[in-house]
Amino acid sequence: MSHFDPAEFSRMLARLTPQELRQVEGIVAEARKRAEAVLEIDARAEAGGPASSCPRCGGDERIRWGRTRTGAQRWNCSGCGATWSGRSDTPLARVHRPDLVVALARDMIEAPQPMSCRRGAEVLDTSRHSIWRWRMTIIGALAPEPDGTLAGIVEADEAREPKGVAGVGPAPARSGQRPRAAALALARLPATDRGGHRVFEAITDAGQRAISGALLPVMARDAVLCTDGLATYARIARDERIPHFALNAGRRSKRTPRSHHINTVNALIGRFRTFMKPFCSPSAKNLAAYGRWHAARDNDQRDYLDVLRLLLASGPRANTVC
Template sequence: MLHHDFRRFLDALYRLNPAQIEDAQSKIMDLRRKTEAISEIEARTIQDHKCPYCGHERRQKWGRTRTKVQRYRCTGCQKTYSGRTGSAIGRLHRPELFLVALRDMLGVAAPQSVRKLARQLGLNKYTVWRWRMLVFSIIGSSSIVSFSGIVEADETFQRESRKGSREWVRHFADPKKVAPPPRPRWEDFTTQGLKMMRGLSKWQLPILTVADRGGARLFRRLPNRKSVTLERAMKPLVPSDAVLCSDGANGYKNVAAAGGLEHFVLGSKPGTRVASGCYHIQNVNSLHARYKRFIKPFCGPATKNLSGYIRWLEVRLAGMRPAEIVRAS
């Protein structure tokens, strides 16, 4: 737009009525989302000049895509590509709305539910759900964390959930051929008056939490509550010169004995929570509280997706920005 046309446009804004101002504001907001999404996508191409097909570094501009993203043509293989080619977000039809959903996931405020965010963006709830699973695949598994000094370790537990499973549906459809699942549905404990198992059981999934006084932290879902499993998970995390603070689980005792670590066993009763004035596990207990607050609105995510939610919390605590997710895709 030419300068004098832009000045005319600004002057015309004063003649708008309130309804027109709201309409113009929504249009500008949509345009701003698209512009920011294009900037993030093109930043990924600026960072890496190599052709995604042949690895050639020389290229030339070749128009724009349907979503207004800069397209390039490789001078080696003659193929065209953009910043989304070969990435996890390469086939998204609404990259600007995906960026809004990504900001909601990583923002300071608590993330919204899939249904609420879908209503806000004018999308189907399944679209937002697929985007969330896509982000889980991008952020992947936990990065390697090194601990030092005083290392605190403890577990928290998440009740098993089989959301999306068809096991009971298949059993009811053909009970002769399909055996009943190994445990009742959680709703049966209330509708059929079954007694809930007290304390911890095999249906409570352990999540190992490790932290040190330098700010390093780690969440990791364990397959079971066995001491051998806990010992195997802790061995590569604790250096030989660290001081280990934990509860009295045998897995921690075995790790400390095998590595010759100084080990302080802390309890939950008054007088046993702190040893020698500075050894405690309050940092990991704080992380447990943050995990519970984070996971509560999702009403027990499916166990098959639990590792993705744990990694999501780690990314939020680390302060990762949406731009880093887009470039990592």
């Protein structure tokens, strides 16, 4: 369709069955998502935006200069003749297929289970290496998790990362079974409170120094600690005079109030494990990045356009992570 004729289009729609109309709705929703990404890119180059003046000479005199292959507005400087678009000076600047990066960001944030690098390479018809590099760039642009202090009832538990090939790592510890310190070589200490705050601190072992170093700086002084009963927590709580409730195997003792449990943090660990399953054991360095990625996905209002905005604002060389 070289020229869009609304009257002709609506006549065509009028001939469709209800089932076909539903299909059209899906196609339109998909196209609108793609168009929103282009609008986001265009907005940078509109008057007052960060890319509204010429990137070469800084001049403000410019004319519209057609559109890029992905549909973004291209501009031409009347002073020096340079052309640019809203994605100049962003990580998307010299990318051959920016639409694929946008599709990857959308999959990473909105898909129920994001694609593995291998699957991403097949679907987007590019190399696994490119997918991995882009994934890391996108994660690098994500805002760090808000460092809200955990308050009230704080739940903490150690989460061992499955090592080895995806999904073939050692079985996670059965509930109540305490992981040996040696098995915690690569671990996270997720902690949550009931206000929705969460932290996902990396710990090198399950020793008192590692756990208190991860936990104490993010906990309010008057918080109450609920844990799985690992002896280290009891020692930390005693030394720091923190009220502590140990729930061995998730069970309450007679003196534990009903509201004191570790279900919230265990649900978080469960979601993180499911999320990590398709990814070949990432290195300790990249594990923090995966934590940030999971945090960006782990809310009901997630929208990949927020992430695209962060990516466009992150500067042309945002290839470093963490």
